[in-house]
Amino acid sequence: MTVEIRKLIVQVDETRKEMGQDVTPPTRRAVAIAVIENPYAGRYSENLDALIAIGEELGALLGQKAVAALGIEPGQAQSYGKAAIVGEAGELEHAAAILHPKLGAPLRVAVEKGAALVPSAKKRGTLGTAIDVPLGHKDAAFVRSHFDAIEARVSDAPRANEIVVAVAVTDSGRPLPRVGGLQHSEVKGQDGLR
Numbered sequence: 001m002t003v004e005i006r007k008l009i010v011q012v013d014e015t016r017k018e019m020g021q022d023v024t025p026p027t028r029r030a031v032a033i034a035v036i037e038n039p040y041a042g043r044y045s046e047n048l049d050a051l052i053a054i055g056e057e058l059g060a061l062l063g064q065k066a067v068a069a070l071g072i073e074p075g076q077a078q079s080y081g082k083a084a085i086v087g088e089a090g091e092l093e094h095a096a097a098i099l100h101p102k103l104g105a106p107l108r109v110a111v112e113k114g115a116a117l118v119p120s121a122k123k124r125g126t127l128g129t130a131i132d133v134p135l136g137h138k139d140a141a142f143v144r145s146h147f148d149a150i151e152a153r154v155s156d157a158p159r160a161n162e163i164v165v166a167v168a169v170t171d172s173g174r175p176l177p178r179v180g181g182l183q184h185s186e187v188k189g190q191d192g193l194r
Helices: 049-070 092-099 104-110
Strands: 005-018 021-037 079-086 120-124 130-137 148-153 162-170
Touching (some): 049 104, 079 104
Parallel strands (some): 079 120
Antiparallel strands (some): 021 162, 079 130, 079 162
C-alpha cells in the first residue's frame, strides 16, 4: 500500500430494538474510516492522479475492513456507501478524486458484485467534523428498505492537510422497514436498479 494512514477506525452499529419492537435479526452497519494526508493540501493542481490512486487502495482496504467487522462473507453484504471530509487546506474536488474514479471497483470486489451506484457524500471540515455516509442496496437502487446512512466522525481529524475517507457496509436494511417497494429477496442485480 502506498497511502500512509495516520489513523484507521472501524466500528459496528447494531440495532436490536426499535420503538419497543425486537429487531430480529439485528440490523448491523459497519463503517471503516481512514485519515490520510492530502498530497494537494495548500496548492492547486490540475492533475489529481495521486488521490485517484489512493481512492483505489482505500476502496479495497476499507471495504474489506467493514465486511470483516460484520463477520460476514462478502456476498452477504447488502448495502454500501462512501464519504470524505477534506481539511481546510484542501478543496472539495480532492474528496471527489478519492471517491469517484476508482474507489468503487475494489469496494465492489469486497462486497461481491455491487451492480448499483455507490452512494456518496463529501464536504470540507475541521477536527471532529461529522459526515453521514449514505447507504443504498449494493445491487438494486430501488430497494427502499436500504436507503439509510451512518455517521462517520474522527475527534482529531481532519487536520487542515488531511482527508477523512469512510466506507460503510451493512448486512441488512433499516430496522423494521415497512415503506414498501422492491424487497431484498426480489433483487435480480442485473441493471443496478432492480
